Amino acid sequence: MTYNPSPDRYTTMQYNRCGNSGLLLPAVSLGLWHNFGSVDDFNNAEEIIHTAFDSGITHFDLANNYGPGPGSAEENFGKILNKGMSRHRDELIISTKAGYLMWDGPYGDGGSRKYLLASLDQSLKRMGLNYVDIFYSHRPDPDTPMEETMAALDSAVKQGKILYAGISNYSAEQTANAARILRSLGTPCLIHQPRYSMLDRWVEEGLLDRLEKEGIGCIAFSPLAQGLLTNKYLHKIPADSRAANPFGFLQKSAITPHLIKKLRNLDQLAGSRGQSLAQLALEWVLNEPRVTSVLIGARNTNQLKDSLKCLEGPGFTEKEVSTIEKILGPH
Ligand SMILES: NC(=O)c1ccc[n+]([C@@H]2O[C@H](COP(=O)([O-])OP(=O)(O)OC[C@H]3O[C@@H](n4cnc5c(N)ncnc54)[C@H](OP(=O)(O)O)[C@@H]3O)[C@@H](O)[C@H]2O)c1
Numbered sequence: 001m002t003y004n005p006s007p008d009r010y011t012t013m014q015y016n017r018c019g020n021s022g023l024l025l026p027a028v029s030l031g032l033w034h035n036f037g038s039v040d041d042f043n044n045a046e047e048i049i050h051t052a053f054d055s056g057i058t059h060f061d062l063a064n065n066y067g068p069g070p071g072s073a074e075e076n077f078g079k080i081l082n083k084g085m086s087r088h089r090d091e092l093i094i095s096t097k098a099g100y101l102m103w104d105g106p107y108g109d110g111g112s113r114k115y116l117l118a119s120l121d122q123s124l125k126r127m128g129l130n131y132v133d134i135f136y137s138h139r140p141d142p143d144t145p146m147e148e149t150m151a152a153l154d155s156a157v158k159q160g161k162i163l164y165a166g167i168s169n170y171s172a173e174q175t176a177n178a179a180r181i182l183r184s185l186g187t188p189c190l191i192h193q194p195r196y197s198m199l200d201r202w203v204e205e206g207l208l209d210r211l212e213k214e215g216i217g218c219i220a221f222s223p224l225a226q227g228l229l230t231n232k233y234l235h236k237i238p239a240d241s242r243a244a245n246p247f248g249f250l251q252k253s254a255i256t257p258h259l260i261k262k263l264r265n266l267d268q269l270a271g272s273r274g275q276s277l278a279q280l281a282l283e284w285v286l287n288e289p290r291v292t293s294v295l296i297g298a299r300n301t302n303q304l305k306d307s308l309k310c311l312e313g314p315g316f317t318e319k320e321v322s323t324i325e326k327i328l329g330p331h
Pocket residue numbers: 030031032033034061062138168169193221222223224225226227228230231232240241242243278295296297298299302303304306307
């Protein structure tokens with residue numbers, strides 16, 4: 001059946017300006033790192049994407065290697081687009097990335113011009129697109145001159161294969177360098193994609209100041225710390241969780257008694273505000289004015305709907321901000 005998006009899709013989402021650019025991004029964006037690969041249930045993946053778009057999520061974030069298998073999230077997303085969503089292409093901001101290992105041999109990893117441009121062509125083919133809106137250097141490559149990586153992004157813009165250039169996982173200093181090089185080429189750096197959550201606050205040590213200074217937007221990935229900042233792990237490790245997967249990035253060993261105590265205190269505070277812990281954690285990240293969007297993941301539509309309610313949050317009193325600081329402790 002052809003997908004027809006909800007006519008109400010633009011009534012509740014908030015859209016934030018991305019740095020100094022002309023582009024608005026939804027306050028909540030959806031990432032396809034997990035749950036969209038060839039090993040996952042396609043119908044569930046499609047349902048999540050449709051629910052997201054119906055809720056005003058216009059931004060979908062991918063990378064060449066998302067799956068598993070690598071590339072299969074892009075393939076599945078391409079299939080979903082082709083089943084009725086591509087009519088809405090001009091309402092969508094689709095991003096992809098290259099930077100981590102994607103194929104064998106010396107040209108399938110890192111930050112070389114050879115890798116980035118070949119990978120971009122492969123991503124476009126997998127998704128059946130003529131262009132992506134944002135293309136990221138997924139990580140800084142110490143073995144490739146920054147000038148080469150940034151020139152590859154600039155070439156992709158000039159070839160019309162991407163609309164905007166982005167960087168991910170770059171330090172404040174590397175960001176300043178990348179922004180300067182891109183500016184000199186006439187392609188401003190649109191956006192930085194760092195990890196940022198209540199449990200991982202490295203961006204507060206200089207990166208956010210740098211982004212503000214450069215007029216670069218910030219989309220915070222893993223704002224729920226891969227699910228830790230939800231009610232999932234308060235009492236046990238459920239079978240349907242990332243931590244239960246022995247090959248995942250979130251290991252059981254991360255869930256220490258010390259962490260569980262913090263999570264329970266945060267959950268209690270969330271409850272007193274009429275929120276779930278996930279909603280509290282997302283609203284807290286969005287409360288940082290330099291954050292353009294929180295880039296969430298979801299295993300199913302229930303999680304997505306729960307997380308989206310962060311937009312209805314009550315805001316934070318000074319007392320609540322300091323209570324959260326006390327619970328989180330030194331960072
Ligand atoms: N640039 C980079 O290097 C980089 C790295 C990582 C991620 N990213 C991007 O960021 C996106 C999001 O990352 P992430 O998936 O780690 O984000 P996240 O939002 O921190 O974690 C998502 C996970 O949290 C759990 N969850 C989500 N909503 C929930 C809810 N309301 N209640 C209970 N549990 C909930 C689910 O875990 P379970 O599956 O356990 O149920 C879900 O898979 C990725 O898809 C990708 O686009 C980028």
